[in-house]
Amino acid sequence: MKIIHISDLHKTSSFFIKEWGNMLIDQVNRINPELLIISGDITDNGYYFEYEEVVEYLKAFKIKNMIIVPGNHDARNEGYRIFEKFFKTRYPQFENDEIVILGLDSSEPDLDDGHIGRSHYKYIENCFKGKNNKIKAITLHHHLIPIPGTGRERHIPVDSGDMLKLIKDLGVNFVFSGHKHMPWIWNLNNTYFINSGTSATRKLKGMGYPSYNIITINKKEVRINEINLITEESKMSLETIISNGD
């Protein structure tokens, strides 16, 4: 199966480039993944009109399954309530024969810092119970491990240490995030932490480019390609074999 991971559209901001947004739709629809992951900051300030506009934009993706989590920008101005109105939940899930993905809201209203919260740990544990025969994945907006080339660390979830321990204990294979507008992959204790760059805005770091990730799963073999939206070249890739407790 194929999954595409995009992030940080910041729709309606002057940073969103319409042409890039259309290129993203074309490329995603052409690849036709089974699942599209959007790891937050779909709006720029969480306003109702922004949600209306981004919901309209997302209709152009002809992908059956989408898993969308809110980012810090989406939670601004009580936007988290609007997020729930349009997308039903801030904790979406997807599961098929191969993979179980759990979406988490790591945002705090009108703060840029991340926070998962102890009260959610049991819920996360229960979601992965009895799923050892599948690839386990989490998506949340905030990065759990600092990303190089993004300045001094200041927004990492305040409980990232405990969350990393939980991820290790539960044998989570992949964590998909955004927020930093910088593509990157870390491997820690057999978990891959995959960050997507901003997929269609010019909110880029240094000489950066808009990007997204393609995840190709063939039984336990997984390939991750980070794609430059402009050139469609794969800039960073890795292949790995997933071994779970089964």
Ligand SMILES: [Fe+2]
């Ligand atoms: Fe962002």
Ligand SMILES: [Fe+2]
């Ligand atoms: Fe963000």
